[in-house]
Amino acid sequence: MNCNIGELKLIGYEAIESSSSTHQCDALININGVQTTLNNVVTYKGDITPFVSSFYPRFANVKGGETITIDGGNFGVDASLITVTIDDKDCHTVTVSNENEITCVLGASSMPFPGHYV
Numbered sequence: 760m761n762c763n764i765g766e767l768k769l770i771g772y773e774a775i776e777s778s779s780s781t782h783q784c785d786a787l788i789n790i791n792g793v794q795t796t797l798n799n800v801v802t803y804k805g806d807i808t809p810f811v812s813s814f815y816p817r818f819a820n821v822k823g824g825e826t827i828t829i830d831g832g833n834f835g836v837d838a839s840l841i842t843v844t845i846d847d848k849d850c851h852t853v854t855v856s857n858e859n860e861i862t863c864v865l866g867a868s869s870m871p872f873p874g875h876y877v
Contacts, residue, residue: 780804780805780806781802781803781804781805782802782803783799783801783802784799784800784801784802784803785797785798785799785800785801786800786801806833807833808833809831809832809833809834809835810831810832810833811829811830811831812830812831812832813829813830813831814827814828814829814830815827815828819865821867821868822867822868823848823864823865823866823867823868824864824865824867825864825865826862826863826864826865827843827845827850827862827863827864827865828860828861828862829843829860829861829862829863830859830860831859831860831861832858832859833858834855834858834859834860834861835855835858836855836857836858837855838853838854838855838861841853841855841861843861843863845865846868848865848866848867848868849866850863850864850865850866851863851864851866852864
């Protein structure tokens with residue numbers, strides 16, 4: 760049986776302690792609750808894989824609206840292809856200064872906060 764895949768979304772991250780420039784990984788596929796593992800079908804290449812080296816500010820207002828700057832590399836230059844999510848909230852107005860810097864406006868947090876509510 761063959762089928763066409765309309766969209767593939769990679770979620771998460773993997774920290775790899777290796778001096779190798781490439782790394783093979785398994786793909787975990789879940790279709791209608793049936794899970795399958797495909798061994799060694801994803802290859803990470805260090806020279807093209809995006810990475811984050813720093814971001815600032817480190818703390819932001821829970822109400823959102825603050826501009827976040829993310830430094831790293833291999834982000835690409837087309838902002839329409841970049842999605843930034845922090846604590847399950849989308850960052851809006853993504854702009855790319857160059858392949859190594861992204862800025863975006865942080866959305867409001869939905870996490871509960873201690874204190875008094877009106």
